[in-house]
Amino acid sequence: MASKSFDELYPVKDEYDRFDARETAFGQALKKTGKMLQFSSLESKAGRILSGKKGFSLLDYAFHDAAGMYETPFGERHTQDRGNYKWQSLGTAKKYPGVGKWEATPEEAAKAVRKACKFYGAGDAGFAPLDRRWVYSHTRYGKPIVFEDVEEGYTTEEKAVIPESHKWVIALTVPMDLENFMHTPSATESVSGLGYSRMHFLGGMVAEFIRGLGYHAVPCGNDTALSVPIAIQAGLGHLGRHGRLITWKHGSMCRILKVFTDLPLAQSPMAPGGIVEFCEDCKKCAKHCPSQSISNGKRDYQTVSDANNPGALKWYVNAESCLDYWNVVESGCGICFRVCSFNKKPGLHHDVVKWFIRNIPALNKFWAWSDDVMGYGKRVPPEKFWE
Numbered sequence: 001m002a003s004k005s006f007d008e009l010y011p012v013k014d015e016y017d018r019f020d021a022r023e024t025a026f027g028q029a030l031k032k033t034g035k036m037l038q039f040s041s042l043e044s045k046a047g048r049i050l051s052g053k054k055g056f057s058l059l060d061y062a063f064h065d066a067a068g069m070y071e072t073p074f075g076e077r078h079t080q081d082r083g084n085y086k087w088q089s090l091g092t093a094k095k096y097p098g099v100g101k102w103e104a105t106p107e108e109a110a111k112a113v114r115k116a117c118k119f120y121g122a123g124d125a126g127f128a129p130l131d132r133r134w135v136y137s138h139t140r141y142g143k144p145i146v147f148e149d150v151e152e153g154y155t156t157e158e159k160a161v162i163p164e165s166h167k168w169v170i171a172l173t174v175p176m177d178l179e180n181f182m183h184t185p186s187a188t189e190s191v192s193g194l195g196y197s198r199m200h201f202l203g204g205m206v207a208e209f210i211r212g213l214g215y216h217a218v219p220c221g222n223d224t225a226l227s228v229p230i231a232i233q234a235g236l237g238h239l240g241r242h243g244r245l246i247t248w249k250h251g252s253m254c255r256i257l258k259v260f261t262d263l264p265l266a267q268s269p270m271a272p273g274g275i276v277e278f279c280e281d282c283k284k285c286a287k288h289c290p291s292q293s294i295s296n297g298k299r300d301y302q303t304v305s306d307a308n309n310p311g312a313l314k315w316y317v318n319a320e321s322c323l324d325y326w327n328v329v330e331s332g333c334g335i336c337f338r339v340c341s342f343n344k345k346p347g348l349h350h351d352v353v354k355w356f357i358r359n360i361p362a363l364n365k366f367w368a369w370s371d372d373v374m375g376y377g378k379r380v381p382p383e384k385f386w387e
């Protein structure tokens, strides 16, 4: 199937406004209760440990907590301009006396940066002109995010400033282990925390590499901008029905980070088509979502919750009912990630199916049906992890 353009895959109305992160489900929870997650206090975790609930033992929590060790610096939830995500040099990048900037064409720069990103641990790396529509208007704490004619990005109590010169974005994926994710929802599922730790490590390293070349970089985790449309524009994958990025290589099993920069980088080609068309037929995530937060129908401009930003044609996920369910299971849920038909270990037979999905979409319904029948994505009891 020929690759479609971004505008064909992700049509956006002219009146689309930058999203305010205070309106996301986490932002709204923060506004209403002062906390993003209701189950994350020490007391609430202790209650589950002492109750003997499977998947929430001391062993599970110790493992979980350690995997998220570098998720956010200094135990903070907010990542913008913190720790390795600092918007200015951490001191590793050197300025060699008498040596100017690294000079290269955008194509050469893209090739070298991609090589470095993969060496540092990225599952994949892609590049696109920075589309400001995806940059939040405000952080979830209410700080305006603005563009100004300055050399380096910075944040103050009043605002977060991205330089006008940062016209390019590097989107990166961090793959996640499929086996550990099969235990979600539970505290045994620790690959999400590990993914966030690796994002933090990778973001800082890529930013310092760019700075070492004589340019500037603003690395971001989940903060500052919407990751999914940026990753699609940078050719890493496509938007799935469950509202997450799906890549051909790692399916839904990846986290996304991004680095804004003034280093000119050639646009990456769009990922091969076929994912959105498969999601139209599959609907497995919608069937298995316990809170019915995922649409069963066609992509629409109609939002389904106050935590959605209107204006794009897509499957809107009810992020509020989703988060409510997290509070019921007292853990991140992730069932839609877990059951996604695109999550497969490497293997020739899976590659053959992907070839069919890309080239003969008429068989999509059969593949989706057989994936569910064969039991892919079924929860594995958390206690099995330790056997």
Ligand code: SF4
Binding pocket: 242, 288, 289, 290, 291, 292, 293, 294, 317, 321, 322, 323, 325, 326, 333, 334, 335, 336, 337
């Ligand atoms: S995380 Fe769970 S509740 Fe939320 S959309 Fe996915 S399956 Fe549904």
Ligand code: SF4
Binding pocket: 240, 241, 242, 243, 278, 279, 280, 282, 283, 284, 285, 286, 339, 340, 341, 342
């Ligand atoms: S489970 Fe199926 S419909 Fe849902 S995101 Fe994955 S491929 Fe798409």
